[in-house]
Amino acid sequence: MKKRKFGLLISSVVATGAILAACGTDEEKTDSTDTSNNNTGSETNTGSDDNFSIAMVTDVGGVDDKSFNQSAWEGVQQFGADNGLSKGNGGFDYLQSQTDADYNTNLNNLLRRDFDLVFGVGFMMGDAIEEIANDNPEAKLALIDAEVAADNVANILFKEQEGAFLAGVVAASMSESGKIGFIGGVDIPVINRFHAGFKEGAEAVNPDIEIQVNYTGAFDDASKGKIAANSMYSSGVDIIFHAAGGTGNGVFSEAKERKTKDKDANVWVIGVDADQYAEGQVDDSTNITLTSMLKGVNTAVVDIATKTKNGEFPGGTTTVYGLAENGVDLADSRGAIPQDVMDKVAEYKEKIASGEITVSEEKPKQ
Numbered sequence: 001m002k003k004r005k006f007g008l009l010i011s012s013v014v015a016t017g018a019i020l021a022a023c024g025t026d027e028e029k030t031d032s033t034d035t036s037n038n039n040t041g042s043e044t045n046t047g048s049d050d051n052f053s054i055a056m057v058t059d060v061g062g063v064d065d066k067s068f069n070q071s072a073w074e075g076v077q078q079f080g081a082d083n084g085l086s087k088g089n090g091g092f093d094y095l096q097s098q099t100d101a102d103y104n105t106n107l108n109n110l111l112r113r114d115f116d117l118v119f120g121v122g123f124m125m126g127d128a129i130e131e132i133a134n135d136n137p138e139a140k141l142a143l144i145d146a147e148v149a150a151d152n153v154a155n156i157l158f159k160e161q162e163g164a165f166l167a168g169v170v171a172a173s174m175s176e177s178g179k180i181g182f183i184g185g186v187d188i189p190v191i192n193r194f195h196a197g198f199k200e201g202a203e204a205v206n207p208d209i210e211i212q213v214n215y216t217g218a219f220d221d222a223s224k225g226k227i228a229a230n231s232m233y234s235s236g237v238d239i240i241f242h243a244a245g246g247t248g249n250g251v252f253s254e255a256k257e258r259k260t261k262d263k264d265a266n267v268w269v270i271g272v273d274a275d276q277y278a279e280g281q282v283d284d285s286t287n288i289t290l291t292s293m294l295k296g297v298n299t300a301v302v303d304i305a306t307k308t309k310n311g312e313f314p315g316g317t318t319t320v321y322g323l324a325e326n327g328v329d330l331a332d333s334r335g336a337i338p339q340d341v342m343d344k345v346a347e348y349k350e351k352i353a354s355g356e357i358t359v360s361e362e363k364p365k366q
Helices: 017-024 068-082 102-112 123-135 160-174 189-205 222-234 245-261 297-309 339-354
Strands: 054-057 092-095 117-121 141-144 153-158 179-184 210-215 239-243 268-273 281-283 289-295 318-321 328-330
Touching: 054 068, 054 102, 054 297, 068 092, 068 117, 068 268, 068 297, 092 102, 102 117, 102 123, 117 123, 117 297, 123 141, 123 153, 141 297, 153 297, 160 189, 160 239, 160 268, 160 289, 160 328, 160 339, 179 189, 179 222, 179 245, 189 210, 189 239, 189 339, 210 222, 222 239, 222 245, 239 245, 239 289, 245 268, 245 281, 297 318
Parallel strands: 054 092, 054 117, 117 141, 141 153, 153 318, 179 210, 179 239, 239 268, 268 289
Antiparallel strands: 289 328
């Protein structure tokens, strides 16, 4: 498949409180089992009839996962705001998947509602997007984190391994115990890229670093994340990087509980996809989020939607966002990371972006 790289300028990934609140309210949540909020008349766009409309289907992590799906939804909302659209038919919307069985149903639902561009969020949506694309050759679809060979599908990938490399540099540089952890969701290529980059970055600054790894098998089970984090922290791990969507919320819960019980506990979390600083707030003066690996899902959504609206739909191609395209990065640490470590991160960032260092995509052998 032909691959093209498009420049991307990440705008602030820290969503405003109003947007975050909007993402998490029950009034806005729409799933395949709830037809009461199907936007078929009660909520319609007030713009002109020729407005370009977009919508998305979440994976099972949910639209308010504080991570990947939420970032995509923020991008959809941003496109709507930029183009004077309202939530609902003819504007912008989302459907939430409770299980993978909802993917096809939700995609078909949005196409029947005549949205001009529909995003499928996440690797797990690949099979459903391929089937829907084949059945609806005139539809315009976009797939995040996977590839489908179809002219009516715009594929969107990220070089997660590059951003995760920087997270690994931070973790290995700041670990006092010499033990760090990686908690992944489902064992799939996109999560393997996070794992690979984190390990490579950590070992670049400390070849003797111990890295504990746990793939929980879920993106929507905070209890599994909490159990995995408890095991790691109890064994001496002091910094955990998670790439587990909603399951990662349990990692934050475990770290905050430990910090609440013992203010001197040396426990940190590195967030993923969006700036998860707020998730690490213990009290007014304590936060256990060391940094977050940013993945510009929101701005990629705006980028692809804008191109499609302008008649430049990149169907049949894959757009890849890495460090060179400003598609991945680390969030502001709010002073948690000392300047000498940040200087080290900047050095590696430049070498990766220039091609001097190529970060592996392959899942490391255990």
